[in-house]
Each structure stands twice: as C-alpha cells, then as structure tokens.
Amino acid sequence: MNLLIAILVLGLISAFFGAILGYASIRFHVESDPIVEQIDALLPQTQCGQCGYPGCKPYAEAITNGEVINKCAPGGEDTIKKIADLLGVDVEPLDENHELDKKPTVAFIIEEDCIGCTKCIQACPVDAILGAAKQMHTIIIDECTGCDLCVAPCPVDCIEMRPIPETIQNWQWDLNKIAVKQLD
C-alpha cells in the first residue's frame, strides 16, 4: 500500500511539473535567431562573391550546410575567428586561393571613358552604380562595398579600384606614434 502511495504521489508530482514545463516551453517559446542569420551578420556584406557564392547570405547558407569557413577574403582572419567561435569549430587560416587585401577600396569610373554600356550596373551586387544605356555611369561612393565585381565586365576598362582617402572622419590614431620602449 505504502509503495503504491509513493508511486502515485511521485507520479502525480512528475506529471504536474511535466505539464508546467510543457506549457512553459510553448508559452515562453523563444524564436532563436537562425544560424544562417547569425553567420550572415558576421560576414562583411561586401557581396563580392570571392567565396564562390553570389553574396554573403548564400555563403552563410553554404556554411550551415558544411562549407568551410575560411573563404571570406574581405572579412579576413577576424571574420573566420568570429564564425569559428559561433559554430564551435577550429579557426582555419584563410583559404590560400583567396588573397587578403586589407586596404578598403571603392570603385571609380573614369567618366570620360565610359561608353554607357550598363554592364557594370548589372554586375554591381548592391546597386551602387548610377547610369543608363548610353549615359555616363557613376559610382555612389557611400554605397560601394569595394567588391571589384564591376571591374571585369567593363569593355573599355574605365573602372578602377581606388583606396578610400584618409579624412578626419576615418582617421585612426596611430599607436606607433607612441614609441613604446622595451625594458631589459
């Protein structure tokens, strides 16, 4: 009899808590950020396609499907490290097929050479080129991600990548100015 009571009581208690937990898991369900979005947020969004995918989000999707994490050249080591942290995998060096260029650039159209073919407009992943057929094109510098994709399609080679000029707004204090003396 005692045994039965014990089983009954414990059973009731577990059923009760189970019900509470079950209800809570539905009632307080948290829609967690899908992993694709999280990876996408870490990528630099240059949409350059250097990873072999047509943009940052497709690459993020590919990573969740098992693609290696070291293909993002604009993001560099930092991005790889962050993605590795997120996914709990080992940090890998940047894919040797992808060279690292740290200097941020923007595309520049030599306007007198432009023939208005609109090929670069079609290539731009972020719609940062303004122009129309047989009209001169120009780059919206604030929107350009420096992805390089417009350079190749240009039939007259009038697009070049130029480094972003240093201004007071983006100037960085130079740590090297503070000469650190090493003690013996």
Place this chain on the structure above:
Amino acid sequence: MESIIERINQHKFWQFHGGIHPPEQKSLTSDKPIKQLPLPKQLILPLQQHIGRQGDLLVKVGDKVLKGQPLTQSTNTMAVPIHAPTSGVISAIKKSVIAHPSGLSELCIFIDVDFEDTWKPRKICQNFTQLSHQEIIKKIADSGIAGMGGAGFPTHIKVNIKLDINFLIINAAECEPYITADDLLMCEQSEAIVDGIKILDQLLNPAFILIGIEDNKPRAIKALQHATKDIEKIKVCMLPTKYPTGGEKQLIKILTGKEVKSGALPIHSGIIVQNVATCFAISDAVINDIPLIRRVVTLTGRALNKPQNVWALLGTPVSYLLKQTGFSSEIETQISTPLVSNPSIASPPPVIMGGPLMGFSILNELVPIIKTSNCILAPNKTEMPSAFDGNSKEVECIRCGQCADVCPSQLLPQELQWSAKAKDHQQLTKLNLFDCIDCGACAYVCPSQIPLVEYYRIAKAEIRQQQQLDIKSEKAKERFEARKFRLEKEKIVREEKHKKAAAARKAAMSKKSADGSTASSAVAAALARVKAKKKINAKNTNEEIKNGNNLQVASNEESDEKSEVKAAIARAKAKRLAKNNEISEKTATNTEEKKQTNSIDDKKYRIALAVAKAKAKVQKENKEPLPASSDENTAIATTETDDKKARIAAAVAKAKAKAKAKKEQEMQEDLLTVSSNKENLPLKSSNEESE
C-alpha cells in the same frame, strides 16, 4: 531646486569623483591684458571648424571679401558658416593642414589680407529684448557660432530648445593649467558677457543661471559679480580649483549635485551648459552684428619670451602668433624643419594646441587658429620634458589603482587600458569607454607613465569606425537583398510575358490553320518536297554533272538560309558582271566550260562557278534567251578578264563557297556526285526571283 539654490547661496557645493591638482601655471599670462595683434599677411580658414558638417562655399578664388562677409553658407542644421575675419582677396581654396591631431589636410580658404580691414555693412542692434526668438537664433546661426569651450557644437541648435530649463550653467571654470583666455575675457568684457547671458536667458528662460568659476580667478569673479549684481537670477559660483571642474558633467555635478547618466545629455535633466566665451560671441553677434571671426587665444609656455593672451583672428597661422610672442628661435628652427605629419619623426614638436592635458601636438606651423582653439602652448624642456622626449617612458602597469581614484567619470582606467590594448571592443563598451572625457587625469597620475588617454582615443576612433562599417555593411546587405528581390520579380514578369507571347502565337497559328491557307500544311508540303528530293538524289547518284545548275541545286538543298543569302549576294554581283561582259564575250563555248568543270577537282572552285552560273542564269532569263553564252561568260570572267569587279565578285563567291564547304564537309561527296534535279530547279529559281 530650492535646496540647490540654498546650498549655492551658502557657497556649499557638491563634489565630483576624483580630479587632480596639477600646477596651474596660469600666472604666466593671467596678469597681462589681451593684446591686439597687427594683421597677419595671410589667413587660412578651414571650411569646417566645428562638430557637424561644413557649409557650402559662397566665394571663389580671386573674389574680394569684406570683413565679416560670409564665406560659406549652411544648408544643413549641423553646418555652421564661416566668415572673412578681415578684408582681402581670396588667393586660393585648397587643402591645407588643419588643427587636428592627425595633421591631415582639409579644404581651406586662403585670404590675402589687404590691411584695410573694411567692414561689411553692419546693423547694430541696441535693444535685443525686442528681437523675437527666431530672429535671435537666426542671428546666432548666421554668425557661425559654435561652442568655444572645445567641442565646437553648433550653438544655434543648443539654444533652440523648447523644453523647460531649470538651470543655465555658464562654464567659466577654465580648469586646465596654463589657459587664461576665458579669465582675461571675463576681466575685460564682463559687460558683454553678461549681455550674452541675458540673450540666452531670453531664449531659454531658465529658472536660474549659474556661472561656475574656479576660485583661482579673483579678478574675473569680481568683474562678473559687479556686472551681475542687479540680476537676481544670475549666481556667480566660486568653485574650489580642481581639474577637471570645467567638464560639462563635472560642473553640473558640482553645482547641482545631479549626475548626468551615461549616454544622456544634460538637457534631459533640464540643464544647459554654455561656455563663457560663447556668451561673449553671442552678444557680439546679436548686438554688434559681428560674426565669429576672432577669439582670445592664450599663447603661453616658457619657450615664449612674451607669453600673453591675444585677440587672434580665426585663420591666423600659429607660426605668426608664435613670432609675435617671441618664440625662441632655437625651437623655431625645429618646428620649421619638415615636420609635415610624419609620424616616424622621433621627437614630437614642442608646440601644443590646447592645454597640456587635453591638447595635441601640432605638426605644422601653418596650422590656423579655429573657433575652438583656446591655447597655444610652447613649453621648454624643463617644464614639459615629455614633449621633447620622443621615447615614451611607458612601463608596465603596476595596478596601483591611482587612475581609478582620479577618474572624474568613475571609470576603471586600467581595465580600459588592457581592453584597449587587446582591442576588445565589446569589453570597452561594457566598461563605458564612451563616458571618458579625455581629461587625461589618469595619465597624469600614472606612475608607470602610461599614456592612457592615447590608448582610449585610439580605441574610441576604432570603435566609431567599426560602427560606421557595421552601418555600411547593414546598408549593403539591405541593398543586396533589395536587388535580389527586384531581379526575381523582373524574372517572373519576364517569364509571364514570354508565356503570354507564346500563347498568343499559338492562338494566331491555330486561327490561320482554321482559315485554310495553312502554315502547317505549307510546312508539311515542304517536308514532302524535301523527302521526294532525297529519293531522287539517291537514285541518280551516278549521273554526270550536266551543268552548274546541278551544283547550285545541290548546294541549295543542303544549304540553310544563310547560304541562300550568300548566294543571293553572289548572284547579284554576277549579274552585274554579266551585264558588263555581255557583248564582248559571246563566242565562248559550252565545251570549254564543261572541260573546266571536269578538269578542276577543286570543289570550292566549282561551287563558286556554280554560284556564278546560277546568277548568270537568272540574268539570262531576265535579259535574253542566250543559252550557255552567259554561263561561259562568267567562267571566262573569272579566269581571263582583268575586270576588277569580276575578280572581286568571284573572290567573294569563292569565300562564301569556302565557308559553306567547310560547314558542310560531310556533304561534299554528295555535292560532287549529285546530279541535277530538274523538277526542283525552276521551283527554286523562281522562288529566288520572287525573293
């Protein structure tokens, strides 16, 4: 609020955390009047001298400008115009080194001074109380006034506030060592400053106006007390000297006991702080219609023979000011050596813009005075050895904690320093790096001589840039996604259009077939014809080639539209050629031609011939029923005549035939052996003619 005023009346004040007492060094300049300087030869005016955006240029090179004439106009609320500090001619508008720690160049207007100092027409307003709110704000905005305490926030934005203001605090603390510009201004221009305060009172209507001034300026305090003795609302508060009392949040804490929350603005607590020099500029602008074209600058340091406060026109090069105060030549040679923003130079130049704690070394003597520059400090080796010694004496942090004791923002400087060195931006944000006011108290007390503020500045700039990048990448993502969406939409639209067009075509076709004169039956007939042709070809494989028409037909059979077009061209040419040679070449015989066709096994040549013949035939039909004569006409033309045209025609025909032959290599056998199909020939040629 009453209790606050009571406390103030009893000269009891609150205290902010930390703070330091560095040697004041103010006696160097505090006892000398503000000196008027002769005009410099050239003024260099950076377009942007404040926080915000630069205005749009109103002048061009070669323009003559009058004193006080606006050089830029503001198109944006955050933009502040600049004005010509004296009359002269604009000699250049180009990039030049500006007063910024980076030593970078920005767009500047160069004015060659004409030494006449001719004013633009001015409208002096004797009674500002009659001006409306908007009129005063417009005057302030048009005069280009930006906060003169250091940050340079556009004043017209700060005073255009509709909220209830409890306290208007006038910041006259001037807590940084060496600097006495505000002190002297208060001594000499107390009436004007009080006028400026009255204007602010009119605009903001605060409950009380507190002038916070450190007790190391007895003359200024006396002058202000004298000037404000009739005004109940204004209270001159004598504060104990301590650095950095003049910090906005620190001054608020001392005077009202209120702490401005991290990330919040004083206005959220009903408090506005204005610098005392800004008040003077406001009174100058509103009453005398003098835009912000000059300011008091303390020229100090023991490297100067005559340190003194001066009225400096904005845009005056620092080198000129230093010359006026007897900058010892030994150092001058140092500064004029190529120091142009070269960070690799070991010894930093010994001229500092701003005070010793918050200022920055300037790297070029051409750097001009701007709206926010209050001090030029030229120290000698004994008073500031660190400015001369290129190598920092930084050693490891010994965790003494003195920096945390003196931090007026109650931060943890050593924690910040480690995180800054590790570039751990998240941790820095968590430690409230952005509440750091760059006062330099921590670096001042650091026994390890760690330049803490430098590290914070670097980290702040990095975080700001990272934020910019984040915003940019977010924008890029949005645009990328928008583009993808757009392309997909376009694709769907296009597909639909194609579907519609296809459906329309189908409908049209079925309609036609219903009519009877059918497209489909025509196709069927053509197919039947082709089949029949093939049959006959198979039967007649061994038959001789009788004339060129056979070839023509054969080639026609295999050729597609393209070759037909080519043939048509060749035909037209041959026709012309035949016309030319009609009369002269009538005697040639069929046999000759036959021999040729037999002897020459060059396929291409034969095809060419065939083409030419076909043309000739057509022509023959048109012109005269001369059998074979025109046939050999062409043959002879190709072989014998020098007629250029004929040769060209033949060449073209040949080239075309060659292309055709190449394309139809497998058919060549057939081409050679196939015999004429007499049924088809008239049909074809008639078709061609109709074409």
